[in-house]
Amino acid sequence: MSARLSGRTALVTGAAQGIGKAIAARLAADGANVIVSDVNADGAKAAAASIGSGAIAIAADISDAAAVSALFAEISERFGACDVVVNNASIVPFIAWDDVDLAHWQKIIDVNLTGTFLVSKAATDQMRAKGRAGRIVSIASNTFFAGTPNMAAYVAAKGGVIGLTRAMATELGKYGITANAITPGLIESDGVKDSPHNNAFDFVEMLQAVKGRGQPEHIADVVAFLASDDARWITGQTINVDAGMVRY
């Protein structure tokens, strides 16, 4: 196994399960010290334990500004700063347009967009203070391109994550910090398996150029590339990783 992230500290949010857990495992396999963070404290502990040496758990709700401050205070004490931050935590709803109300909209924007902002802001302030050339990788979604039904607030929040990524790339490049996004297609994650999205695989596979069911590892491998030195000349970009379901 290569150790292209050896000596680096990587934070993965929403890493108790699903795609985030696979990302944390992949970055640890590449040699990083990984902070497995999640609002689900027990799940984060279990995921860190399953990854083994090189992974620790720190619980945090990314939509809670005080919790994000506490997370980065602990990171400062234990690691100084992060070299890599993966904004993965989000809520993946299945809700018809007729049922979307203001409370739902605000909850999804608070977690999926404002949470991504809170973590990115705290992380990049700390990277700059500690002189780290950091990497921000944010998990958006190909639903932003497809306008997928039953997820209006989610689609809007993911478009916001892509916009935030472009703005951070522009403003933080001078500090050696890059910011990129990945747009996965439908992935057989823990959350999706437990939701009505699980019924969409046949339809999505029909649209894919390459056939098969998307797995968390398909995304984790691309995160590891964007976090590595091989991606040093890439910033402000959105890499679509969906077996060719959408082409833009």
Ligand code: NAD
């Ligand atoms: P999942 O539901 O399996 O896991 C999400 C994790 O995020 C959970 O452990 C949950 O506890 C955590 N989380 C939720 N709210 C949080 C908060 N406020 N603070 C901290 N942690 C929180 O989801 P997944 O399918 O693995 O999705 C991971 C990422 O990939 C998300 O950004 C999602 O939008 C994106 N994505 C998923 C798919 C898919 O088909 N699975 C497709 C495209 C994009």
Ligand code: 4PL
């Ligand atoms: C194509 O991000 O990208 C369902 C659920 N289908 O969350 C997603 C597709 C879902 C997706 C997503």
